[in-house]
Amino acid sequence: MNLNISIVTIFFRWVTGLLGGCVLVTFSVYAETPDSPTQVTEQDILSDIPTVLSASRMPQPVSEAPAAITIIDSEMIEASGARNLVDVFRLVPGFVTANFDGNRAVVSPYGLSDVYSRRIQVLIDGRSVYSPDYGGVIWSDLPLALEEIDKIEVVRGPNAASYGANSFLGVINIITKPAAVSDGVRIKYTYGRQNTQDSLLQYGYAGKRADYRVTLGYQKDSGFEDLFDSRRTSFFNSRIDYRLSNNNTINVYAGALGGEIGEGKEGDAKDIPRDEHVLSNYQQVRWTYISENSGEYSLQYFRNYHDSRDSFVNAYGLYPVVLWDYDITSERHDLEFQHQVGFGSFLRLAWGVNGRIDSVTGEKIFNSNSDLESRLSRAFVNSEWHVGRDLLFHFGTVVERTTITDTEFSPRTAVNYHITPLHTIRASYSESTRNPTLVEEKAEIRICAISSDPSCTAIGSYFVASRSRGGLNPERIASRDIGYYGQITNSLQLDIRLSRKKLKYLIDWTLDNYPDALDVLGYSNRDVTDILEIAELQSTYSLDSNSKLAISYAYMDFEGGRYPEANKRFYTPSVPRQMASLLAVHNFGQGYKGSIGYYLLDRIRHLDTEDSTDTSLDPRRQLDLRLSRQFMLAGSEATISCVLQNVLDDYYEYQETDRKPISARYYVTLAMKFW
């Protein structure tokens, strides 16, 4: 971590060379800058006031929410210089982001994760994108552009009472911009290191009755150095907001993504360099009715589809022709009804019911020709009781049942006390579960030596890579929190939280022996209780209307329960001790904007890297810089921006074996907005 001469040199080379170059470019462009008005304008009168939050499915200010929340708005996303969505989660206290390779990103609260981060729920406009097969979220396959995001609300801690199972260590709620604000044509092109070439074309129209937006995008890069992890994906995404009447709204969303993603490594017969073909799409429709007397009703249906074609033939061991078939397809249908209502001045309620069918096909992953199905039914209720002016109680619970789990209750209760209107303390207790995924519960991954027996059934004609024992219990968490949220001055906000979480039945890997195979990967519940304690802080500060600062810090302490020595797994190193982030944004005027992101992550070892202490990654720090300039170009409002990522030391992102450290990167982006 020492700042030696060479790093200083590199730093200055980058900054003076590239950033300086960018400044020259931005200066020399024929430029006209829009004036920034100093007085009240029509925009001040006509603009929207953002309603505040959906932690309990009801709009609430942060100070009255039953959980700790981080909000990342579109300005922060832009300022962070993120090219991939996952990069912005470094701003959330306690959230670890890591890229296994150029395509597979992991966002895991407080670590505790392998390459599939299964202990967090992710929603895009109320649509769960948690994968039904392996669990977690396949971030690279989401048809979503950063430009479409209005804000991201991150609930830190379990939130099953609102969003059901798998809202285990947190919930990421991505909310896209209403179509009306994307009026016009936008074009964006990014060029950068690792052969990065991203293009984006967006058209939005705001009409009298309906607004719509269509986004087309293409992403291409060669991934990490020396790895087969390139990406060539195209996507489209769309949204229609249709106002049937004053009280009735229909939102339609649809998107698709397809392309090739590099996999494998040189010299590994089990994992040869190849392209995986992915295809994902979704359709979603929501009808909202606001009654003048009885609150707000909404009915939502969505379908997610994900298909991965990843099979290859290669010699292995004594077998000349072996079929490695990881093809898997999943589909989700989900229907949800919700009603939000207030009774008198003291009680507000959001309740609803939800039904879901997940089906997964993976012939060689489940050793089955038929679809595997998991059905879910769920009822939830969240309430908010105002007792007097300063006291607020929350009660909520979810009751849910799936094909592979029994009926589960996950309650939550919280109390918020406003010491003054701007200083609030909150205490809460929340439970949640994480259901076993279909792979954990039912996998039987067979690798066929097809020359001897193409049907892959006779003993000796296949290897077993993984075999589930079945009968897994859901993981359980109970979290006790105490927090403070305050508006210290008009420009300074502070959020502090202490949390103690009890984790039970965490699903872990085992090695099992069978008559047809030895040392087969399986899954079992840890029959111990693990304790996770967290102290965290986040703060935003506006120096003036042109300068903003957001900081976050988390201190984590994981105490793994005792576990039989024979198949021990170290959970403790997967939780970093500390992490911190800082994002500073300054508006220089004349269209110039600059930002600095600084991120610290303590020593960590992801759960699927080898079990020995020396494979832990060293503490890392990242410094990202962004400079942008807005000007007029060919009748458009154009923005040119330069992003330098990781200008400090090189570091290892996920593991050290088989790869080179990550070095500095740059991206140059030209964005144009026409009308």
Next chain:
Amino acid sequence: MPFLVIRALMILVALFWLEKSAAANGEERLLVVISDNNSIYKKFTSTFQSVLNAHDFGLPVDVVTAWSYRRTPAEYLEKTLLVVSVGAKATEEVMRGNREIPLYATLIPRQAFKGITAQGQSGKPPNTKISAVFLDQPVSRQFNLIKLALPQVRRIGMFTGSSVTVPQNLAEEEAGKAGFSLVTEKLGQNYPLATAIDRIFRKSDILLVLPDPGIIDTKTASTILMSSYRYRRPVAAYSEAYVKAGALLAVYSTPEQIGRYTANQVLAMKKNHWILPEESYSTEYSIEVNHWLARSLGLTITTKHKLLRELKKLEQVD
């Protein structure tokens, strides 16, 4: 894909040149300069133009953004009988060079218009060739609405600050006329929000929030609205968005309404040798009431349609 983008870009650039050259020639006309080309201004221009068309306006109407106008103002002003500037930015832009052609500013907050014209004149006698239609509402209209909706209200609270849109003496005078007593609290760098909110809700029956970019941003708006709920004191506001976010009621003009009102003013001007009318507030406006909130605050309020009818009647009598 990159080629597709480049091609699309070239087509768009070509389209913009076409649009510009089309605007450059022609006979006598009306020039509309809009501050931006987003949906707000589109809503304005489409209503504005359809009203003119419906009344056989007869002159060509060119619409141009402030940015395009800025490059070649002289070209645009040639043979123009009247410039309608839509929004603060457009008004500022047209004010900059133009001294000859009558300028009718519209969809502009009163305070912004006063600020811009004061800058432009720098001590010289007021240019008679400028007038405006204000986007915001006269404070008397706000008070009258409160009186009609909540007859029990006696004390109206208001924040005052560096850039508040209504002078305090005017507000006090109008409050007196409507039979209210006005309670004011200072807000600003040295006057913290928490204290001001606490004081104002303790001393008044309703808080009237006026646009004040120095102080009332979206974050403080949320704080005020939530405190309103906590103190069980309603907020009267200036936009529909405010009511959606938790204010009890609001009177406001939509861009379409301002478009219609401005078009009618322009039609009258055409008959009157292009003599500009007096500065005015739009007589077209809407009312929004949050009945759900009203019930939770234990208040009964009549429908917005009835309120609108009564308010218009009251204004006619005045």
